[in-house]
Amino acid sequence: MSTPSEPIPIIGGTGALGAGLARRWAKAGVPVVLGSRSAERAEEAAAKVRADVPGAEATGLENAEAAQQGQVVFLTVPFRAQSENLNNLREALRPGQILVDCTVPLAAAVSGKATRSLGVWQGSAAQQAQEMVPDGVTVVAALHTVGAPTLANLDAELGEDILVCGDKKADKARVARLIKLIPGLRAVNAGALEMARIVEQLTPLLISINKRHKIKHSGIRVTGLPDNTG
Secondary structure, three states: OOOOOOOEEEEOOOOHHHHHHHHHHHHOOOOEEEEEOOHHHHHHHHHHHHHHOOOOOEEEEEHHHHHOOOOEEEEOOOHHHHHHHHHHOOOOOOOOOEEEEOOOOEHHHHOOOOOOEOOOOOOOHHHHHHHHOOOOOEEEEOOOOOOHHHHHOOOOOOOEEEEEEOOOHHHHHHHHHHHOOOOOEEEEEOOOHHHHHHHOOHHHHHHHHHHHHOOOOOOOOOOOOOOOOO
8 A cells, every 4th residue: 555645634633642643654654744722732742753753754733734734634632622623623624625533522521431421412523523614524433442552652563443434435435545554453434424423432332341351452343344344
């Protein structure tokens, strides 16, 4: 699989999931742009990626500027920050872009337990995002079940599936290609965007499993699929 020359913007790139993804993509030779509300914090995070991954092409920018650097933009912020970030990106996102929403509506967003989820009026965080983005921007839901600490640890081997939900097959395939650039991750087409309401619920389930079995990360693997699944 060829490595894309276009950068991957990661909104929330200073957070655990965003920083972990940035490291993995950078190690795979993909340029990344880490976004943050503060350009200074974003550049600090990018500098850490460059220090951890020799030769990494990592840049830090303010969120709105970061979102303009690529066609597929990843939103990796906590649920409590999703609406604020999307409101701030209204003038930055443009028709034809894909927004990959990785948000999980955990009850921790309102000081509850991470093993519980919140009800979202639209059905899921991803469907809420689709209502908030500008016309012409497509939302795809993905990366809800991969562990941020495992991603950040470049010595840790990955071996799990990433369920991808969206209403346009071509957009899901494009996101799947980026996910599969990370060794050990297999992207699985999980259906329409409305299926995100089910996929997002897997995160509190896995957190509960981690706690009960005293492990750092449990993932998912779908059996019986052909090798060329995407």
